[in-house]
């Protein structure tokens with residue numbers, strides 16, 4: 345034997361600030377992309393379920409396109425393809441936009457099915473009471489969708505976090521990108537990737553705890569009855 | 573006044589309303605009776621603009637519900653209470669009641685909520701004002717539904733079988749509230765299977781049969797042996813309803 349170095353995390357101590365910087369970048373990209381996905385998802389879901397066949401068709405095409413192309417291909421297209429025709433906005437912005445667009449497609453699908461599962465009687469009650477369409481969407485449709493769909497929306501968000509590691513392929517030194525650099529600098533891929541595994545697992549675990557708490561809060565009226 | 577003239581409505585090949593003429597004046601309680609499928613709910617849904625007419629005209633205080641602009645005004649004057657309550661599940665009782673006053677009538681939120689609490693209090697729900705619909709019994713939910721309608725200070729209340737999802741005790745609660753509203757002079761269009769109750773609160777009874785309004789009589793005449801009861805179709809309907 346004698347082939348293997350001992351597992352030694354202390355070797356990485358000097359690189360912790362660098363890794364943390366990467367983690368912060370990941371967090372920033374994810375939070376921005378989450379906000380972007382939610383905005384796009386709400387608008388697209390509103391269009392898909394709208395009365396206009398043209399708008400709904402356009403929205404469907406968007407969802408279909410971005411769900412049927414690997415994220416890395418979309419990302420390369422935005423980062424390496426678009427500059428060829430004069431569109432260049434920097435790696436971070438490109439990454440956030442690409443994540444938002446791809447995340448928005450999945451988010452809109454969750455929101456759409458949430459909207460379709462709302463009891464029509466509730467929407468009719470809102471309509472006859474004189475509430476305008478935008479008010480109904482903001483005050484009734486979206487809150488009910490959030491309530492019923494926090495968990496599936498949470499899975500989309502967690503997927504977004506995991507997918508953000510792909511941003512390392514467009515020169516962005518987020519968590520995965522900085523880990524790759526440290527791994528090649530220190531020749532300690534085992535330790536560094538163990539850390540990376542633990543970091544992503546903890547991140548998604550924390551997020552899923554938050555989602556669970558949000559779900560319980562939004563459905564607090566059903567919790568005491570033991571229904572949900 | 574709610575006025576229906578020659579109202580026609582079809583679903584596909586099926587004609588559901590076949591030329592309805594009906595006037596409801598301020599202060600009247602008009603009960604709509606008729607067997608299942610005769611078109612009662614459809615008529616109510618035409619009045620509040622949830623169904624588009626295929627012919628004829630419905631106006632509420634001269635606002636034509638078929639015209640988008642006038643529908644908004646028509647809807648401010650009428651309010652609907654539904655068979656299955658249709659409360660907003662993510663809002664408490666107070667929030668359910670105060671939403672439309674705040675958003676449509678532009679009542680300041682504080683005032684709207686105070687008014688909502690007063691309304692809930694008047695139907696015996698002051699202790700449940702901050703409960704969510706899922707935490708209320710059916711009868712309590714329907715009382716919130718009535719408050720939600722009343723909060724808009726409507727001139728006309730449209731009520732479609734609002735007790736048929738309730739057990740007898742809760743039905744009595746809700747009907748008690750309607751009786752009080754009737755005494756106070758609230759104008760109501762009341763679709764119901766509660767014949768005896770309709771008899772006590774209605775000024776007029778109309779009878780729908782296969783999409784046609786076959787009888788429109790003052791209540792006493794409707795139930796008189798030489799009035800409505802003289803018509804075989806109505807005698808048959810009433811005796812069947814009383815057996816159930």
Ligand SMILES: Nc1ncnc2c1ncn2[C@@H]1O[C@H](COP(=O)(O)OP(=O)(O)OP(=O)(O)O)[C@@H](O)[C@H]1O
Nearest residue numbers: 583584588606607608609610611612613614615733
């Ligand atoms: N959206 C719809 N699409 C197709 N048919 C419908 C629709 N709504 C109602 N109908 C049909 O129209 C007819 C009248 O229905 P409506 O609900 O008005 O009857 P109703 O008098 O209220 O009956 P009930 O006492 O059972 O509530 C029925 O035959 C029903 O099947």
Ligand SMILES: [Mg+2]
Nearest residue numbers: 612613614733
């Ligand atoms: Mg009906």
